Amino acid sequence: MIDTHCHIDFKDFDRDREEVIGQAAEFGVDRLINIGADIPSSRRAFRLANEYENIFCTVGVHPHDAKTLTDDFLSEMTTMTGNKKVVGIGEIGLDYYRDLSPRDIQKKAFIKQLDLAVELDLPIVIHVREAMEDALHIIADYVGRLSGVFHCFPGTVKEAEQMNNMGFHVSVNGVMTYKNSKMADIGRDIPLEWILIETDCPYLTPVPHRGKRNCPAYVRFVAEKLAQLREMEVAEIDKLTTRNAEKLFRLVETFG
Numbered sequence: 061m062i063d064t065h066c067h068i069d070f071k072d073f074d075r076d077r078e079e080v081i082g083q084a085a086e087f088g089v090d091r092l093i094n095i096g097a098d099i100p101s102s103r104r105a106f107r108l109a110n111e112y113e114n115i116f117c118t119v120g121v122h123p124h125d126a127k128t129l130t131d132d133f134l135s136e137m138t139t140m141t142g143n144k145k146v147v148g149i150g151e152i153g154l155d156y157y158r159d160l161s162p163r164d165i166q167k168k169a170f171i172k173q174l175d176l177a178v179e180l181d182l183p184i185v186i187h188v189r190e191a192m193e194d195a196l197h198i199i200a201d202y203v204g205r206l207s208g209v210f211h212c213f214p215g216t217v218k219e220a221e222q223m224n225n226m227g228f229h230v231s232v233n234g235v236m237t238y239k240n241s242k243m244a245d246i247g248r249d250i251p252l253e254w255i256l257i258e259t260d261c262p263y264l265t266p267v268p269h270r271g272k273r274n275c276p277a278y279v280r281f282v283a284e285k286l287a288q289l290r291e292m293e294v295a296e297i298d299k300l301t302t303r304n305a306e307k308l309f310r311l312v313e314t315f316g
Contacts, residue, residue: 150185234266
């Protein structure tokens with residue numbers, strides 16, 4: 061399995077990071093994509109990916125921190141992507157739930173990083189919260205030039221269809237295991253070819269460990285829930301979602 065979205069560089073893992081990485085491998089999670097969320101975490105993700113063979117990363121600035129994005133860091137991102145362990149730009153997008161950066165600045169930062177992803181021919185990892193309409197409007201200008209994934213997909217089945225028509229995947233995580241989760245509709249009803257699995261650890265811990273720190277090994281509970289929803293074997297879910305991730309992030313060329 062591949063955990064396509066984790067944050068093991070965060071301080072939540074400072075006391076046992078190596079143990080957590082080893083535990084993931086023991087439970088069949090053989091590759092991790094550690095996601096940059098701001099300037100410091102992108103640098104940490106880059107260093108971590110270069111310390112472990114089975115860890116890859118993305119670099120980017122989350123909408124919460126959009127006001128911190130500078131031309132200097134865009135140049136630094138370009139330099140980092142020359143390393144084969146950097147497999148995408150992200151997480152980037154729009155977040156109108158917390159509005160930690162002004163919305164006009166979020167949009168500008170989003171567009172600058174989309175432009176960079178086009179220039180570098182890299183997939184993107186998108187974060188959207190209560191901003192789907194604006195996000196779709198912006199991304200519409202990039203159809204045919206970009207691929208990527210809407211992580212922790214917050215939308216409807218119809219919106220997932222729009223994502224796919226634009227060339228994007230959606231990812232599901234521990235939220236899908238929660239009672240009355242709308243994400244379960246996504247997991248059950250859209251074609252598996254569109255789906256990636258993730259943890260977003262240390263957040264969004266799946267049942268049966270909800271309330272505790274999430275970790276990459278727990279992506280197996282996401283796969284198990286997806287298998288339950290679709291009445292399939294977990295091994296088949298693993299095979300198909302792994303193939304999706306390998307294709308999107310071009311991991312077959314960089315690992316093995």
